[in-house]
């Protein structure tokens with residue numbers, strides 16, 4: 361009979377970190393483990409429908425058990441999957457014990473963010489995805505996770521990290537630009553933007569096949585943002601040219 365036991369190849373302990381966020385909460389960043397499948401299911405089912413749509417590019421209500429198992433049993437030679445977990449007081453969550461994993465002392469471990477990449481067949485790039493729980497957004501978790509993914513990809517001998525972002529996901533697109541990713545419209549689907557960056561020497565960042573239409577649209581968004589900022593700083597009567 362074949363041995364179907366899952367073995368973790370090269371569990372990358374270097375990514376294990378304890379972080380204190382701007383809201384004062386302490387969280388743990390670590391590579392995902394096979395026993396996180398229930399946490400993954402709970403995490404996805406608690407995301408808002410809009411956040412699930414942005415992450416999975418469709419309307420799903422949750423992960424099937426097999427999907428959750430697949431997402432938590434990682435071959436770290438080919439993939440990297442990082443999670444951020446927080447300990448939540450069972451009392452503070454109003455007795456809501458739907459799926460949190462008992463961590464002792466009346467606290468449950470909850471997953472609050474997930475970021476991962478899978479190596480592409482070309483051998484030099486990887487495709488990534490990231491999602492942060494709605495009530496944990498704006499605390500810098502995505503920035504931290506993207507930095508870790510870039511580091512992992514570089515150490516794994518990859519040159520490019522690439523992700524597909526829905527064209528109406530303005531928050532993620534701004535984040536991508538802030539993190540040095542180049543954006544271009546997907547050649548086969550105008551509803552998607554490809555975000556891509558080199559993970560090696562970041563000083564020599566190049567934009568492969570940059571789409572001039574996409575660049576113009578992002579530049580327009582930047583000008584709109586600057587106008588709003590001027591309005592906020594100087595009031596509605598300021599010159600907004």
Ligand SMILES: CC(C)(COP(=O)(O)OP(=O)(O)OC[C@H]1O[C@@H](n2cnc3c(N)ncnc32)[C@H](O)[C@@H]1OP(=O)(O)O)[C@@H](O)C(=O)NCCC(=O)NCCS
Pocket residue numbers: 382411412414415488489490491492493496497498499500501502503504523524525526529531532534535538
């Ligand atoms: C897009 C997404 C990943 C961003 O996650 P996040 O953790 O909120 O992102 P960050 O906090 O790192 O950065 C977001 C903003 O918070 C700000 N920020 C970062 N650190 C901060 C801190 N310590 N205190 C306050 N604000 C901070 C950043 O400046 C950034 O501002 P910006 O929106 O003007 O760029 C999250 O909203 C999400 O999961 N969306 C749905 C899924 C998705 O779109 N996935 C992409 C498809 S793969």
